[in-house]
Amino acid sequence: MDPALAAQVSAEVAEKMLQYRRDASGWKTCREDNGVCVSWRPSVEFPGKLYRGEGIVKAPWEKVWDCLKPLAGSLREKWDENVTSFEIVESITDTLSVSRTATPSAAMKLISPRDFVDLVLVRAYEDGSISSNATHTEHPSCPTRPGYVRGFNHPCGCFCEPLPGEPSTTRVVAFFQTDLSGYLPQSVVEAFFPRSMATFFTNLRRASTSLC
Template sequence: MDLEQATRMGEEVAEKVLQYRRDASGWKICREGNGVSVSWRPSVEFPGNLYRGEGVVCGAPEKVWDCLKPVAGGLRVKWDENVTSLEIIQSFTEMLCISRTSTPSAAMKLISPREFVDLVLVRRYEDGTIGSHAKHVEHPLCPQRPNFVRGFNHPCGCFCEPLPGEPNKTKVVTFFQTDLSGYLPQSVVDSFFPRSMSGFYANLQKAVREFHD
């Protein structure tokens, strides 16, 4: 994949995730608590669900983003219990790369370790929002590894949005649309994502305090 192809794909993914952000129709709340709301609707990308998480994190957008940004040696692997490693396989620009993310076993080991290879585009918007947008890709440097199941992220992303009049708070909106692959009962998948996303917000808040207070 060259820069032109990667840029075009990244822009397409970013537009899709923006549409998810703008479209308020069809969402059903599946988990609420501690200021975090998780909702879902059927995906149009694959036979699964698109999940949306919303919550306010105490911390300026740049500090929150610092805990989330997809960089090798970054903070994400230090606090996110669903990420065991994050590698940058190919970097096109400062805002566009291909990453490989590994995840641990989950759901009492019903879900075995996964790996995901994604094209990731970072966008900074005029209102101060920082967005990360991603979609699975194939890459010659990333053959499937033994002991991992290859999962596939359909268009997904995260927005760190400033709150007017609240410089030290950030609205974080996340979209997960993941095919975990393997032979998993749908009930396991359906229970895993809402619980995992709630934990994501709690752990992100702890990380912002730990690394930036």
């Protein structure tokens, strides 16, 4: 992958994530449970929804980030039930890479296994926050593979934010807008994502105290 183009695309995605993080308008709550709020608004990237999940994790941000960081040998596949495998296909820089993620079947197998190939940028901020920012890409070593439907992550990301004065507490804000592809009823897709995001936070909280 051309490093200059990858850097440009990933920087644009990171800026979009900041815009999503700062813009509180237009969000509609679709699930609220156990201190986690999942909301959505229409995506401008594809004919679907942009989802936002926000919750507090009772662990230092370093431990939370250890569970989230998109690096080789990541803990993600150990705790996230929506990830069966995660690999770095190409490391472009220390903070920029191409990854491939495989997900299991879901929704009582109405959703078959998917795989996603993404350009991923890690960015740190002056306030101590850190984020992963991703969007779908193509890579010559990642053709579609038997048994999986190729899905597409439109600009998405996850913020890990330490809370001032509370060193053992971290706010996590995640944004997803994923095209699962295939022939799925819209009702199945819209039921899956809010539940999946709520489960993501439940498992992250558990992993931040037991694995990291």
